[in-house]
Amino acid sequence: MNRNLLLIPLLALGLAACGDASTPAEEDHDHAEGAHAEEPARGEHGGRLLQQDGYTVELAIAEDGTPPKYQAWLYRGDKPLPATAGTVAVALTRLGGIAERHVLAPRPDGSLMANTVVGEPHSFDVVVSARIDGRDLRWSYPSYEGRTTIPAHIAQQSGLRVAPAGPGTIADEHEVQGLLTPVEGRVANVAARFPGPIRALRANVGDTVRAGQPLATVESNLSLTTYTVNAPISGVVLARNASVGSVASENSTLFEIADLSTLWVDLHVFGADAQHIRAGVPVQVTRLSDGVVAHTTLERVLPGTATASQSTVARASLSNADGLWRPGSAVKARITVEQQPARLVVPLSALQTFRDWEAVFVRVGDDYEVRPLELGKRDAQRVEVLSGLSPGDQVVVEQSYVVKADIEKSGASHDH
Template identity: 60%
Template structure:
């Protein structure tokens, strides 16, 4: 995506302000790294929590199974049997979501009873009972989370909308040309041959039905007669000049340009999907000006040279912005499906190996890994990972991603 100078400056301001905000509310990247380096690891590469001569090693295990907690108990550095104690882990996630994990003995460890679903980003409270003593630990483990002040988010154009149902469209892109509508175009001829005595219009002039266009002296009667416009429209061509002879060639070409046809050339299997009534958005190739209309009909014959089928739509051109002969592309919608939950494509980013969106809670933003279904040129269906009403960043989501990557927010297992 190309950034304007203003957007680039805003992005820079966001990064600077984001860092400043973290200085007030959480550790800087360097401090966070230093703290992470101080986390003591146990023999199973889990986080080692100590209290006197007792300790709990807590790890998220996800080798070939959905992520779950596993824990080992220690006294004086020696592994205890899992029956020697009890354990509970409470996770407080963004948005005041609380997950409680109880543990049961298995082999030489305690196993959590629930999946630790992504993202692994939460405040952790651990309660253990070992040798009749109750132990407590609290720590944070954030992943894919950052803090952006509301004023900075507004200035940067970060926009949030609640997750909601949407429409996924089956769309086909085709090419075409604007053409004149039959019955709204005329080649104006002289009724009798003879010299042209007067011409009253030029190419581009707007004329009314019955308006004089030229005066011709008849070779038969030697009297003048008026050549008038048979319809209201625009003069497209003039082949008449004073002193020239009017004969069997058209003097003028007049067309009503207030309505044009869009002839779309459909190839192959697309022709079996596109039918009358289908919605279509027509876009001019030269400048991306677009207009919405519907397919009127699919012509019964096939173009011999291109072997294409022509689907024809009507384009209303009262403002005169469209011209016959203009090349266009068109997006034809052949089906629309309502889905329970959808997000704009602009909201999606890649984080690790996931498709994610960012949800907001106050000034905090965090990833939500998604399972996606169908998508079109605007929206993607969400099968899992969001709930209706979740506040999703739908504009400038890449700025939130950049701030998360800059902060290096990650978790330890």
């Protein structure tokens, strides 16, 4: 059974083991205000009602037609007050101890609104301070979204792995197909010097031979004496075109031998991509039979196009010390045209879709929280982060979907 299919049940079982309904341990795994607590009272504008000493502040995050900003309405008893009757400030503490402050100012519509944006996720501990009719009022409460708690041993069992966000490079890469061929000039066709019957053959297809090694014995029709045909180069016998007793004609090919210690990789590049390919750039070649990867450098881009495919052929050399790269085999390759430095990158494996965001999850202690990202360039392995993370943030890079599933299960995906 695929191990990944067991991860979410394992996580659920482990979390259940943290406590039952009669123990405080369950409280440690509350994901969001409202998941196990009474939903806060809401006012006529949909905001949270904060009440004290006969005064009420209705507080909301305005998102209609504006970037998210705090908005408030003031009341004495059940009667609205003008926006100028008091002041409101909201202090937030985000996961990891990051603090921010939003001061609300009166508006013509009778509300107060901050001019500072409340960044996503809207997940923080909140302290609201107000002064109405000369009275100082204060409220504090948690307001979490996209956050969950996973004990360390459960995270380990679930395969969660984190790594710090940091600088890296984004590669301009081209995925192409290719074919392995013997290097020109390292293939020899072994011929009989004089016609006559073949008396002995001493090599078979696939044999490794050395230069000067006897390959065949032929009886000359002219002198009626035998002579030896030797290997002109060291290499592997690719073909044997003779049999004992048959007659070798003059200059007929008896064997084909190739030095396969190095092979050419002919890569087929199509269309406009060919304009970006140049000699000297790195190439990663993958053997399709077993996934083995080799790294080499592009040597040249051949003039003209391949007749059958109308592609441009880019050629690299490949060391074949183990002999497992075989001429005629298809390979896939990645040509890296350029590498651009980026201030902050994360692996593609860290990305998840959360609500309508491309996001990652960060870990602080045993807490995990979503981070919506603005992304830049990407390659086959990593993506540039333009905003949403700070260098050193501990990002979940493996099994991040487990965190996403736990947040969605808890109902903490979106709560103000």
